[in-house]
Amino acid sequence: MISLNKTIAYTKNWKHTFIIALILGALIPVLLMTLEPFDNSNNFSYKYLILSGYAICIIIPLVIIHPIENYIYKIQTNRWFILNECIYIITTLFLIFVFSFFYHFFVISGLPSFTNESIKVFIISFGLPFTPIVVPLWLYLRSKYGQIEVPMYDKSTTKKIKSVTIIGNNKSESLTIFESDFIFAKAQQNYVDVFFNTENGMQQKTFRSTLSNIMKQLPKAWQVHRSYLVNLDYLKTVEGNARKRFIRISATEETIPISQVYYKALNKRLSNSSQ
Incomplete structure (x- = not known):
C-alpha cells in the first residue's frame, strides 16, 4: 500500500x-x-x-x-x-x-x-x-x-562539534575537518576530490583512494551515485525525471547526478523524515 x-x-x-x-x-x-x-x-x-x-x-x-x-x-x-x-x-x-x-x-x-x-x-x-x-x-x-526540495543549509543550525580525519592511500594525504563541514566528494579513476566548507568558502583536497574508503571515514557522507558522496545537510533540491535525476547542493552550483537505486533510498529517507 x-x-x-x-x-x-x-x-x-x-x-x-x-x-x-x-x-x-x-x-x-x-x-x-x-x-x-x-x-x-x-x-x-x-x-x-x-x-x-x-x-x-x-x-x-x-x-x-x-x-x-x-x-x-x-x-x-x-x-x-x-x-x-x-x-x-x-x-x-x-x-x-x-x-x-x-x-x-x-x-x-x-x-x-x-x-x-x-x-x-x-x-x-x-x-x-x-x-x-x-x-x-x-x-x-x-x-x-x-522537484523534491529540501530546506537550505543553515550555518546557524549546524554545530561544529565533532571532527574527522580523512586519510588517503598515501600517509601524507590527510585532512582534519569538522564532520559538518564535509560537503561532497567526487571520484575520478584512482582519486577522490573531497570538497569541504571553510571560513573562506568551499575548498577541495584530492586523495589517492576509493570512494568507498572515503565514505567509511565520513559519517556525514551519503552515496547518491557510483562516483559521488554528499552531505545531505547541504542538499537543496532533487530534480529531473525517472530517466535522469540530479541534485543541487547549497554550497555550489554544480549539479550532482543521482542513480535510480540511490534515488529510491533518498526518497525513502525524505519520506521518513516527513512523518
Whole structure:
C-alpha cells in the first residue's frame, strides 16, 4: 500500500504551471472536436471556435489554485506529499467541472436556467468520462516539471562539534575537518576530490583512494551515485525525471547526478523524515 505521507515532486514554478495549464487546455477542445460528445456537429456556428473556449475552463482553475497550493507547500517546509497531490487533483478537477458546466450551459446550450440535477448530470455524463484521459497526463506533467526540495543549509543550525580525519592511500594525504563541514566528494579513476566548507568558502583536497574508503571515514557522507558522496545537510533540491535525476547542493552550483537505486533510498529517507 502506498503511503499518503510519501514525499513527491512538486510543481512550484509559475512558468511550469502555465505550461501544464496550456497543454491540458489545448487537449480538451481537441478531444471535444474529435469525439463530439455533445452531438452538436450540426447545430451551432463557429463550432471549433466555441469549443476552444473550454480551454479557459481548464486554465483558470489551475491558475487560481496554484497560489493556494504554493502556500500549503511553504507551510509544510517545502514538502509535498501524495495526500496533498490527491486533494489538489480532486479539488481542481471539481472546479474544472463547475467552470465547464457554466460554459456549456450558457455558451453552448444557451439555456435560461439550471438546476443542481443538471450540474450532476453534466459531471457524470461529460466530466467523468474525460477524467481517465486527462488526469494521467496531468500527473505526468506535474512530475516532469516538479522537484523534491529540501530546506537550505543553515550555518546557524549546524554545530561544529565533532571532527574527522580523512586519510588517503598515501600517509601524507590527510585532512582534519569538522564532520559538518564535509560537503561532497567526487571520484575520478584512482582519486577522490573531497570538497569541504571553510571560513573562506568551499575548498577541495584530492586523495589517492576509493570512494568507498572515503565514505567509511565520513559519517556525514551519503552515496547518491557510483562516483559521488554528499552531505545531505547541504542538499537543496532533487530534480529531473525517472530517466535522469540530479541534485543541487547549497554550497555550489554544480549539479550532482543521482542513480535510480540511490534515488529510491533518498526518497525513502525524505519520506521518513516527513512523518
